Amino acid sequence: MRLKPKHISLLVLFVLIVMAPLFFPSGFYYRVGALIFINAIAVTGLVILIGYAGQISLGHAGFVGIGAYSCALAPVHLGISPVFAIALGAALSAGLAWIVGRPILKLHGYYLGVATLGLGILISMVLANEAQWTGGPDGIAVPDLGLRGLLRDWGFRVSAGELWYWLAGAVLIAGAWLALNLFDSPTGRALRALHGSDVAARTMGIDVPRHKLHAFVISAVYASVSGSLLALMNRLVTPDVAGFMHSVHLVTMTVLGGVGSVLGAIFGATILTALPQVLTVFHQYEHMVLGLVMILVMIFMPDGLLPSLLKRFRGRAGK
Amino acid sequence: MTPLLEVANLSIAFGGLRAVDDVSFEVRPGQIVSVIGPNGAGKTTLFNMISGLYRPTQGSVRLVGADVTSAEPHLLARRGLARTFQNLQVFPSMTLLENVMVGHHLQEAGATLPDLFGLPSSRRKTRATAESALSLLARVGLEKAAFREALTMSYGALKRLEIARALALRPKILLLDEPAAGCNAVETEEIDQLITEIASSGVAILLVEHDMKLVMKISSHIIALDHGRKIAEGNPGDVAANPDVIAAYLGQKGQEQVLHADG
Numbered sequence: 019m020r021l022k023p024k025h026i027s028l029l030v031l032f033v034l035i036v037m038a039p040l041f042f043p044s045g046f047y048y049r050v051g052a053l054i055f056i057n058a059i060a061v062t063g064l065v066i067l068i069g070y071a072g073q074i075s076l077g078h079a080g081f082v083g084i085g086a087y088s089c090a091l092a093p094v095h096l097g098i099s100p101v102f103a104i105a106l107g108a109a110l111s112a113g114l115a116w117i118v119g120r121p122i123l124k125l126h127g128y129y130l131g132v133a134t135l136g137l138g139i140l141i142s143m144v145l146a147n148e149a150q151w152t153g154g155p156d157g158i159a160v161p162d163l164g165l166r167g168l169l170r171d172w173g174f175r176v177s178a179g180e181l182w183y184w185l186a187g188a189v190l191i192a193g194a195w196l197a198l199n200l201f202d203s204p205t206g207r208a209l210r211a212l213h214g215s216d217v218a219a220r221t222m223g224i225d226v227p228r229h230k231l232h233a234f235v236i237s238a239v240y241a242s243v244s245g246s247l248l249a250l251m252n253r254l255v256t257p258d259v260a261g262f263m264h265s266v267h268l269v270t271m272t273v274l275g276g277v278g279s280v281l282g283a284i285f286g287a288t289i290l291t292a293l294p295q296v297l298t299v300f301h302q303y304e305h306m307v308l309g310l311v312m313i314l315v316m317i318f319m320p321d322g323l324l325p326s327l328l329k330r331f332r333g334r335a336g337k
Numbered sequence: 338m339t340p341l342l343e344v345a346n347l348s349i350a351f352g353g354l355r356a357v358d359d360v361s362f363e364v365r366p367g368q369i370v371s372v373i374g375p376n377g378a379g380k381t382t383l384f385n386m387i388s389g390l391y392r393p394t395q396g397s398v399r400l401v402g403a404d405v406t407s408a409e410p411h412l413l414a415r416r417g418l419a420r421t422f423q424n425l426q427v428f429p430s431m432t433l434l435e436n437v438m439v440g441h442h443l444q445e446a447g448a449t450l451p452d453l454f455g456l457p458s459s460r461r462k463t464r465a466t467a468e469s470a471l472s473l474l475a476r477v478g479l480e481k482a483a484f485r486e487a488l489t490m491s492y493g494a495l496k497r498l499e500i501a502r503a504l505a506l507r508p509k510i511l512l513l514d515e516p517a518a519g520c521n522a523v524e525t526e527e528i529d530q531l532i533t534e535i536a537s538s539g540v541a542i543l544l545v546e547h548d549m550k551l552v553m554k555i556s557s558h559i560i561a562l563d564h565g566r567k568i569a570e571g572n573p574g575d576v577a578a579n580p581d582v583i584a585a586y587l588g589q590k591g592q593e594q595v596l597h598a599d600g
Contacts, residue, residue: 199453203453204442207431210430219407222439
């Protein structure tokens with residue numbers, strides 16, 4: 019059997035996740051890795067929304083916030099386990115995306131950007147201001163997922179960093195698998211078609227508003243799961259996770275790595291999550307270097323890092 | 338035979354300009370009806386109203402007997418209407434195969450979740466669609482380029498791609514907007530054959546085309562527009578000889594020259 023691009027992508031991702039710890043100089047890197055994967059989960063959702071369907075969102079951190087605060091609040095107030103809180107957060111995010119998506123996805127381009135921006139700001143303001151529920155700007159503690167204790171009972175001792183590395187890695191692979199399934203399916207083709215030509219897509223019988231809405235809801239669920247994992251790993255959540263800067267960060271990762279490709283966007287998430295950790299040597303120049311990298315990539319590699327590098331590599335191999 | 342497409346008193350105004358003014362006609366199964374007229378006569382605007390992209394200010398469109406005036410384009414597709422575009426509307430970063438696969442949307446689209454989880458039902462549909470799309474590409478002579486991205490192809494090839502993609506809808510009514518534009522003589526000949534073939538399978542075809550030789554050869558009926566109004570209709574010979582049509586195309590002076598040349 020010949021390997022399809024989907025299987026190659028998943029295999030590359032799997033091998034990278036499994037092999038990377040061999041090169042970790044210290045246990046600290048497990049945490050960095052877990053953080054990369056958690057961001058990459060949200061970014062994979064944005065590949066479906068921005069890369070496939072061509073719809074921008076500058077407010078997806080709002081859904082990250084809903085996922086994160088669900089894991090902080092639901093176990094305390096509703097008495098459900100954190101695992102179900104992840105599902106509850108995802109359901110809430112999907113529901114909100116469904117209701118809000120209908121009117122705002124009628125907008126195009128800048129207008130959609132501004133509308134989603136507003137949505138994200140609204141959610142982060144609620145999280146920051148409803149202090150009696152959310153702890154306000156100082157944030158709130160998040161209950162323990164309980165997985166480490168469970169593993170210890172079974173005789174496995176893992177550090178928190180290791181546990182979250184493997185857990186987030188597994189969720190990322192599952193998320194990438196779903197996104198890659200979608201790419202080459204009737205729904206995925208419809209999304210990419212309405213991205214390419216809205217008018218032609220409609221005359222092909224595609225219900226454009228419905229498909230845009232589905233992409234919006236799916237990507238909201240990805241963001242929500244990302245937020246839940248982040249909260250459960252950090253055991254603390256502040257309104258910043260839902261903030262505008264986090265939304266921009268996620269979109270930048272998606273575009274920098276290669277907006278149409280799942281693997282590319284994960285690559286983007288890796289660079290933008292890991293680089294600040296490396297750049298701490300440069301101290302106060304960290305943001306300048308980061309900004310410079312982004313500008314240069316967009317000028318010289320407008321398709322995003324990974325697709326551009328692959329193209330160059332293939333071009334050379336062909337000669 | 339009852340008409341598949343009935344257009345009655347169709348009009349649209351953009352501000353003060355009546356781009357299409359009180360146009361009526363019908364197209365029956367197997368018929369090739371051509372709309373001709375100088376640039377700006379309202380041909381493409383007429384197409385856009387029939388295919389649901391513009392809302393007419395007056396008049397009605399009936400498809401297979403049902404009133405579909407101002408209906409959404411995707412619902413018209415469901416009723417058997419397909420079209421191509423004068424200024425190409427392909428999906429540029431998809432392969433030619435995928436472009437035609439999108440044309441199968443109504444046959445293959447189901448729920449989003451099975452697609453997300455890659456269930457066997459979803460994968461089966463993709464395989465069947467790919468097969469059908471490949472044979473449609475072969476029909477327009479593009480099967481060798483099936484896995485190339487649309488943006489790498491020439492204008493003429495993309496024109497044929499749009500026909501293949503429209504055929505994927507298995508339409509009852511097909512609207513072709515300048516299918517032979519940008520094609521050389523050989524390609525035009527191929528498109529001529531293709532259109533005739535499609536019509537003989539019982540599809541009603543509405544055609545806009547500037548290549549008059551092609552129009553005169555394949556049309557069963559011609560409608561001539563000028564400034565949004567229907568100035569003549571009938572079989573190709575009658576319309577070609579109509580003085581109003583000649584005037585519209587050549588201007589008053591040109592018409593006089595033609596008449597003098599005849600005399």
